[in-house]
Amino acid sequence: MRSRYLIILLVVILVFAALFAAYKLGYFGKKATLSVYNFGEYVDPSVIEEFEKKYDIKVVYETYSTNEEMLAKMKAGGNAYDVIFPSAYMLEVLIAEGMLSPLDHDKIPNYANIDPMFKGLSCDPEDKYSAPYFWGTVGILYNSDLVDDTVDSWWALHNLKYFGKVIMFDSMRxxxxxxxxxxxxxxxxxxxxxxxxxxEVLIRQKPMVRSYEIDAYKDSLLSGDAVMSMAWSGDAFMIISEHPEFKYVIPKEGTGVWVDYMAIPADSKNKEYAQKFIDFMLSPEIGLKNTLAVGYSTPNDAVKGLLPEATRDNKAAYPDGNVFEGSEFGKDLKEATELYDQAWTEIKSK
Incomplete structure (x- = not known):
């Protein structure tokens, strides 16, 4: 009889141990989680909260400054992300290295909202691994009250008249x-x-550069500590809407059109909800809220149709025709990336 009780007690202990282990692993008793890794200041926090409420899930949200930082973190391991936001050239790298999971478009019906102009691009020709998130340009944002020269060339960022008042991107590419x-x-x-x-040109320029930034350039411009900076188009439009003395130009030498994407890493532990998240972000209502908050141009036709008329008619944000004609699109440099790494290291170390 005593041995029977001992056996029963042992079984109970084992059952509770198994249940506790399952709880710790998140199989029950705790909300499922979705790990999202994005650029800083690149989403409306309220849409993350709405997704959490709709699907009763906890979103673990982390940010990075550059594509290279994101790639290094992914390669280092230890963090299995479910949704990431690579730019076009980094998307090529991730696909080539087998680091992404194909999307199931049947589970992302709102992908149909994407403007055909942004489908089938060279970074993902079959649209197999990615969904466009935002797009834009890089130009020069300057305070016209403090800059009395014509700003129509990238050389304006090298004008010694503005020594110590210029900001460059802390981004190699x-x-x-x-x-x-x-x-x-x-x-x-x-x-x-x-x-x-x-x-060599950037090394000669470096003494006159106030700082190299990714996001903080906005505060420096608004405070007057800097008078001009390389700028993302979305940031520029947001600042100009509240401070009309600022102007944004695409220099005459040209610029690059960039597209950022949503993608699912191959080692994602929650691909089901990763696809729900992408579909959620591509829905018209959520896409509109996010676009108005972030300020960048949307590749989503359904969202664009809901934008205020003044925004839709802003030709700097939504030019007529094909935005890729006459502009360059960032590409994977493959082995030549090392040349850029070496050059950037020299520039930053001087």
């Missing part, structure tokens, strides 16, 4: 790439001589 454009080359150049020329 953008800063080197657009300096290449300034010199008359492709922003995707893999020519060592051209990349070296861009490096």
């Amino acid at each position: 953008d800063t080197i790439g657009l300096t290449l454009k300034m010199l008359g080359y492709s922003m995707n150049s893999i020519d060592p001589g051209e990349i070296d020329q861009a490096k």
Whole structure:
């Protein structure tokens, strides 16, 4: 009899141990989680809250500053993200290295809202791994009350008259790439001589640069500590809407059109809700709220149709025709990335 009780007690202990382990692993008793990894200041927090309420799920939200930072974190392991937001050239890298999971478009019906102009691009020609999130340009944002020269060239950022008042991006691809454009080359150049020329120009410019930033340039411009900066188009439109003394220009040498995407890493632990999240973000109502909050151009036709008329008619944000004609699209540089890494290290170390 005693042995029977001991057996029963042992079974009860084992059952409770198994239940506790299942609880700790999140199989029951706790909300499921979705891990989202995005650029900083690149989503309306309220839409994350709405997703959590709709699906009774906890979103663990982390941010990064550059595509390279995101890639390094993913390769280091230890964090299995469910949704990430790579730019086009980084999307190519992730696909080539087998780091993404294909999307199931049957589970993302709102993908149909995407403007055909943003489908079938070179970074994901079959639209197999990604859904466009936002797009835009890089230009120069300046305070017209404090800058009395014509600003129509990337060379304006090298004007010694504004020594210590200029901000450049802390982004290897953008800063080197657009300096290449300034010199008359492709922003995707893999020519060592051209990349070296861009490096030397940026090294000569460095003493007059106030700082290299990704997001903080906005505060420096608004405070007057800086008078001009490389800028993302969405940031520029948001600042100009409240401070009309600021102007945004796309320099005459040209610029790059960028597209950021939503994608699911191959090691995602919650692909089902990752696809629900992407579909949620592509829905007209949520997409509208997010676009108005973030300020960037949407590739979502259903959202664009709901935007205020003044926003839709802003030709800097929504130009007529194909936005990729006459502009460059960032590409995976493959082995030549090392040339950019070396140049950037030299620039930042001077």
